[in-house]
Amino acid sequence: MNQSDNNAPAAESQGVLHDRSIGRIIAAANKLTADQVEQILAHQKKLGVRFGEAAVALGLANGEDVLWALSQQFHYPYAPGSATQLSAEVVLAGKPFSVQAEAFRVLRSQINMRLFAAGQQKRAIAVISPEKGDGKSYFAANMAVAMSQLGGRTLLVDADMRNPRQHEIFGLEESRAGLSGILSGRSESNVIRTIPDLPSLFLMPVGTVPPNPTELLERPAFGLLMRELLSKFDYVIVDTPAAEFGADSIIAAAHCGAALVVTRKDATRFAAVQDLVASLSNGPAELAGVVLNEH
Numbered sequence: 001m002n003q004s005d006n007n008a009p010a011a012e013s014q015g016v017l018h019d020r021s022i023g024r025i026i027a028a029a030n031k032l033t034a035d036q037v038e039q040i041l042a043h044q045k046k047l048g049v050r051f052g053e054a055a056v057a058l059g060l061a062n063g064e065d066v067l068w069a070l071s072q073q074f075h076y077p078y079a080p081g082s083a084t085q086l087s088a089e090v091v092l093a094g095k096p097f098s099v100q101a102e103a104f105r106v107l108r109s110q111i112n113m114r115l116f117a118a119g120q121q122k123r124a125i126a127v128i129s130p131e132k133g134d135g136k137s138y139f140a141a142n143m144a145v146a147m148s149q150l151g152g153r154t155l156l157v158d159a160d161m162r163n164p165r166q167h168e169i170f171g172l173e174e175s176r177a178g179l180s181g182i183l184s185g186r187s188e189s190n191v192i193r194t195i196p197d198l199p200s201l202f203l204m205p206v207g208t209v210p211p212n213p214t215e216l217l218e219r220p221a222f223g224l225l226m227r228e229l230l231s232k233f234d235y236v237i238v239d240t241p242a243a244e245f246g247a248d249s250i251i252a253a254a255h256c257g258a259a260l261v262v263t264r265k266d267a268t269r270f271a272a273v274q275d276l277v278a279s280l281s282n283g284p285a286e287l288a289g290v291v292l293n294e295h
Contacts, residue, residue: 023051026061036060085171085196089138092145093198100295101142108146111288115258123257124226124236125288126159128249129264130272132242135293136262137165140239143260148201152234155192157204159252161213162241164206170195178207182225183216202233214246223255243276250276253285261290 027037032055044054055061086093091100115123127143129136137160144156158166161180167173172193181188188207195201210216229236238256240249253259259280263273273290280287 021051026052026055030055030061032060087141087169087171089169090141090145092142092149096149104142104146107289107291108143108150111143111260115286115288121257122230123286124157124230124238124255126238126240126249126253126256126259126285127262128240128253128259128276129242129262130268130276131244131264132163134242134262134264134268135295136242137169137239138295139260139262139291139293140237141166141169144201144235144237145198147235147237148198151200153200153202153232154235154237155202155204155229155233157229157236157238158206159217159238159248160241161206161210161216162245162248164209166203166239167193167205170203172203172205175205176208178205179225180207180210180213180216183219183221184210185221213241214248214251217248217251217255222252226255226257243279244272250279250283250285253280254283257285258288259285260288262293263290264293 023037023040026032032040040051040054040058040060043049043058044051047054047057049057052061088094091098092104095101111125115125125143127136127140140156144154148154156166157179158164159179160166167175172195175190175193177188177191179191182191191204191207193203193205195203216222226236226238236256238252240252243249249259261273261276261280277287277290
C-alpha cells in the first residue's frame with residue numbers, strides 16, 4: 001500500500017497559518033487589497049472591535065471566514081461551506097458548529113472513554129446497521145472526521161462492497177484501486193486517499209465492487225490488514241453493508257474488535273436491532289453502543 005503525499009504542501013501552508021494573526025489569515029484567504037485592509041483597521045480602531053467583526057461589518061468577509069480563520073489558529077481543520085466537493089452529509093466538515101456536529105463530538109467523547117482508555121488494546125470501529133437506509137455511511141463519515149479533528153491520523157475504510165458511498169460523500173473520483181483489490185491478493189498502489197482540507201483524515205475506498213464480498217471479508221487477509229492499519233493510524237473507522245444483506249458487517253466487526261450500531265428513528269425495526277446485537281454478542285467484537293439516527 002502506498003499513501004499519497006499530495007497534501008504535503010497544503011499541510012505546510014496550514015502550519016504557517018497557525019502562527020499568523022486572524023487578520024492576516026482573513027486577508028490572505030479573501031485576497032484583500034492593502035487599501036481594504038487599511039479600511040478594516042480604521043473601522044476596527046473607530047469602533048473598538050476585532051478585525052473579523054470589522055471585516056464582516058464592512059462586507060469584506062463573512063462569519064464563515066472568521067470561524068475558518070479561528071479554526072486555523074486553534075488547529076481545528078474543517079472544510080468551509082464553499083468546499084463543494086464534500087457532500088452536505090459531512091456536517092462536521094461543512095457545518096462544524098451546528099447542533100448535529102456537536103452531537104457527533106459528544107458521541108466521539110463517549111467512544112473514546114469506552115474504547116480508547118489508557119492501557120486498553122487498540123481497536124478499529126466497525127459502523128454497522130440492521131437495515132439499508134439507517135444512515136451508517138453518514139455516521140461513519142462524520143465519526144471519522146470527528147476523530148481526525150482530535151489531531152490523530154484517522155483512516156476511514158469503506159468495507160461496504162455492496163453499495164460503496166464514501167468516495168462520493170467525500171467528493172473523490174471513483175477508483176479501481178481499493179480494499180477489494182487488497183483482499184483479492186492484487187498488488188495495488190495509492191489505495192489510501194487524502195481528503196482535501198482535512199489533513200489528518202484518509203480514505204481507503206472499496207475500489208472495484210466484487211461479486212463475493214462476504215468471502216473476501218472472511219479471508220485472513222482482512223484481519224491482517226486491520227492489524228497493519230492500526231499500527232499506522234491512531235483511529236480506524238470501517239463502514240460496512242447493512243446486516244439485511246448478509247454477514248458482512250458481523251465479520252468486519254469481529255476483525256475490527258468493536259462495533260457501533262446505527263438505527264434510524266421511526267424506521268428501523270426493533271426486532272432487527274435485537275437480532276443484530278445478539279449476533280454481535282456471539283462474536284469477539286465489543287459493542288461500543290447503539291445510536292439512534294434522527295437525521
